Amino acid sequence: MAPKFVVFGGNGFLGKRICQNAVTAGYQVVSVSRSGKVPHSTELNDKQWIQEVQWTAADIFKPDSYHALLKDAANVVHSLGILLENENYKKTLSKSPTTGSKSSLFSLGAGPNPLRKSSPYFTYEMMNKQSAIILANTFKQEIIKKGKKEQAKINERSFTYISADKGFPMIPSGYINSKREAEIEIERMHEYFRPIIMRPGFMFDEHRNAIGPRSFIHSALELLYCGNKFLLQNKLQFMNDLIRPTVSTQQVSHSILTKVEDSNFKGIVTLEEILKT
Template identity: 45%
Template sequence: MIKNLLVFGGNGFLGRRICQTAVENGFEVTSLTRSGTAPKAKALWEKKWIDQVKWRQCDVLDPKTYSQYLQNANNVVHSIGILLEDSSYKTQLSGNLAFDAKKLLKWGPNPMKSNPNFTYDVMNRQSALTLAQELTNFQNSASEGGQRKTMTYISADRSFPGIPKGYIESKRAAEVGIMRLEKQLRPILMRPGFMFDELDASVGKLDPRTQIKHLLDFANWGNSWILGRKINCVNQLIRPSVSTQQVSRALIQKIEDPTFEGVVSLEQIIKA
């Protein structure tokens, strides 16, 4: 059987690494996004895997724009979501800004005036459940030997200080909805923590995301060596960062294990 992977949000911060890791593991990969464009290569060698991915356009909220791709898809990944109900935070996290925690939580004007779909409920929950439900329509015609298609959802370990509770609530609601379809699909629920990209870290890039990673690493060092990880409330608050490459490796491992389904915790991701 040909290994294939359909990634919704494949040109995003995590999605691009999922596509890369899948290509490197012998998968035929198709990425579906609103723009349908390939991500910009961060290094010359990246062009090799980018050229092997089929970059296509769709609207995840409108199944008619992508149903034809689900027919022969054995594995589907939902890598679409928002941390805040304001699109400007993504630009600031990837920009060259001096770190300012207060500024990073003041992301700018409310985009809801122009984009009513940019909400936790729509982007984190509804888009995932719309995709999962549409995928079940093709389960019988595309399955081989009774195998269920995999539906992987990028959830979250937990919320972050200063982030509205609607973020993690929408993630958990999506998980519950996907698990209800487990008789038709094999659900894989990834729960990463704060993510960074190893390529950015290796070149010493000091964008806000990398600076937050350094702060988390320092906090975890202090919790381990000074507090000995003996205070449970501190352990719950200070969680390790994880690279997009680690998340992608863990995701592919779980997809390739036909016996696995359910939640992949942050600790499991880090060990991958």
């Protein structure tokens, strides 16, 4: 039987491309999300691989709801987190061209946050850090249950954490700090699995409609990146640190699969390395 590949957040923006790549590579793929919903796609290409994934519902903060899924998992991916401690921005980014407007882009994170009281999980600490630690610990416990002989087969297992390249201008430092803190905790578990830490920058989907808030941000960032490269010739280090290349979800997923399949690899995969893969 093909090795099992479990993607938390597998129906998300990046997660679905990780699932797609893992199916193509021949894994038995399971997606876990609260809704368990199949991702929406109008792409003909997507229809086939989507049928191959087991779309399951569970809450990452409730290990009892999914620990059994991890029992025989070879590779686990954590692909969920937040950019702002305000759920409204996700809705803004995913707005369709007909309902989204450019002006709404500039209000990302602004306005009331009705979920703040009702959703104690919607913080950097919980969504970006604790959710990953809880998942990695649950995976670790399942490995320990198998006994010392199985535990020793570290190279056959991996845990991938989707971190981030750097913080973004106007985004609170809590975002990148929570990512870095999670990285440290996951790397500490290297005696149980190979930790793979991905550090992508702003992501876009190669097959997604070229209109809408995310595409608008993508084009603006690409323009700045080209300006810095060709006009300033990357001579100003502070500009190079500020203006980073964008990367597609397809490139990130491809890089993840490459690292998962390299049984000797563990550690950090930088944005530059992702772009080279």
